[in-house]
Amino acid sequence: MTTYSVAVIPGDGIGNEVVPEAQRVLEAVARSGGFSFDWTHYDWSCERFARTGAMMPADGLAQIRDKDAIFLGAVGFPGVPDHVSLWGLLIPIRRGFHQYVNLRPVKLLAGVESPLKGREPGSIDFYVVRENNEGEYSSIGGRLYDGLDDELVMQQSIFTRRGCDRVMRYAFELAKGRKKHVTSATKSNGISHTMPYWDERFAAISTEYPGFTTDQFHIDILTAHFVRNPDWFDVIVASNLFGDILSDLGPAVVGSIGIAPGGNINPEKEYPSMFEPVHGSAPDIAGKGVANPIGQIWSGAMMLRHLGEEAAAAAIESAIEEVLARRDSLTRDLGGKAGTRELTDAIIGALPSSLARAPAA
């Protein structure tokens, strides 16, 4: 029997509530799927930062280097600026483990209210593939004339050929099993070095995929199309910053921002990949047992797919879709009355019987 060893980092706030619930779902599919998990917990968090001055130990990456995957809740804590959690945890893991793809599905599901008029479930269904290691998220820059009227700050964006090509190829590979349509987010009319280069690499990589259709939009009008024409897209590839924007706007457009999953992926599997929901640690509702666990559970499904357990991943996703459509076990944020645990139980109950049995509480 295959055993996956997974680093579990619940993080802060509701992360501590939704991660154990998602683990119950994962255990349920594992049992009937013929594989198992070996979970190791880590208390890395803003809460830990407040206590010890560091989000994770100095040898943190080495501690989890050999895991098959990382299952992250959410980090964020009142009083700890979020650049601390980013630069002290997320970015070191994303970069240290070459998780150069940030993948987020955007799908309009039955039972989830989209803010857009007249869109049918299934009519919006695409992936945002975000470059996750370089680009606009750089620590290079500085300040001149500190404190004076002439003060100015500079910041470098850096795009490498290797960095562009690999994320673009990932997008094309993903589109291969879909509509073979890849859209590039650019801004080469305004950003005059990095973005024309991005376009150049997109054109080059496109030639490796004959039979695919491609297009590109400047980021300004692309965000407008997310609202006006979200049905145009299949796979969108974008730089770190543009992908960050599109992978929040996309879920907002389909009404799923509270339940959307995400993966930080090292496609070569030379390093562990990390799966985390889009939502944050929601300190305002933490500890009340009302947090929606779907984003975490769905992230678990993405983790299974990455590990090669496609049937188990698909089973979880169908169960989520079924429970959402049924609408009888939803949490408050979705207009229901259920708690975190009841919604999880409903999802476990909706798993196909040949794959899953609910584990004892």
Place this chain on the structure above:
Amino acid sequence: MTTYSVAVIPGDGIGNEVVPEAQRVLEAVARSGGFSFDWTHYDWSCERFARTGAMMPADGLAQIRDKDAIFLGAVGFPGVPDHVSLWGLLIPIRRGFHQYVNLRPVKLLAGVESPLKGREPGSIDFYVVRENNEGEYSSIGGRLYDGLDDELVMQQSIFTRRGCDRVMRYAFELAKGRKKHVTSATKSNGISHTMPYWDERFAAISTEYPGFTTDQFHIDILTAHFVRNPDWFDVIVASNLFGDILSDLGPAVVGSIGIAPGGNINPEKEYPSMFEPVHGSAPDIAGKGVANPIGQIWSGAMMLRHLGEEAAAAAIESAIEEVLARRDSLTRDLGGKAGTRELTDAIIGALPSSLARAPAA
């Protein structure tokens, strides 16, 4: 009688159709408003670029330096890359004339179909104040290892204290006559030099405006709020890139991207300001007499307001709102059957009688 001398640059495509129509409306309000226009035409355009190799003559800025305003249609032409029109015309004018504010109203109007569910006319009403001179739109950067596998490109963003402070003060001054609420668009958790500096200046400028409420959102979640909570905003101040994104997404959210106006403003009036609609040159429908002139006419109203002709500006805006709500003279893009000229005539007809009479064709 005051005479305003205005540089008219119709540009390309439908710019050549909507600019003369907007001039008719402006002439109509001028007549009863007790002022007049002295128009000078310039053929600066991508079409000129294709013919002569330059968007405008070398001494272009000097030619229009002493005008009271610039009235621009749209630039863009199949085959001419849009960085040419930007760096050959828009950016030299925006920077050369210190038009450091790009101002775009976002307003849900009766008669205009928003893609969002359940929003009433008037319930979305805010301004995007975009920094228009510096920031991410910089020409500084370059390439290393050209053509090799290790190839990389770099791009500098530059934010000055003067540049931040002046656009932020403009936003607060604008909010003074409104709800006194200013929102800052940031990304200080990911972009580690320029954006924390932007936050620092926003905090500093905020202290100059006691009694105002302020908030700030990272650009990713801010775009999500445009879709989920567009009624939260009054005045939003943003960097060049973020403002570019928000001022396309905003009009898309209220369904007005085809009719939204914009101003490139030098608030001190030391240099001429430039007014142009958000829409492009639309080569596909150019020459057919079907283009919607409202964006251009509304930009004309913004120009009048900048020139100090508030009553005339408000008269045009009311006339636009009335004709939109009536829905009997709309162009195809708004679901009607009227041509450019008929829609313009309807707006002229809707001007308050004490201000306007339609000029002979």
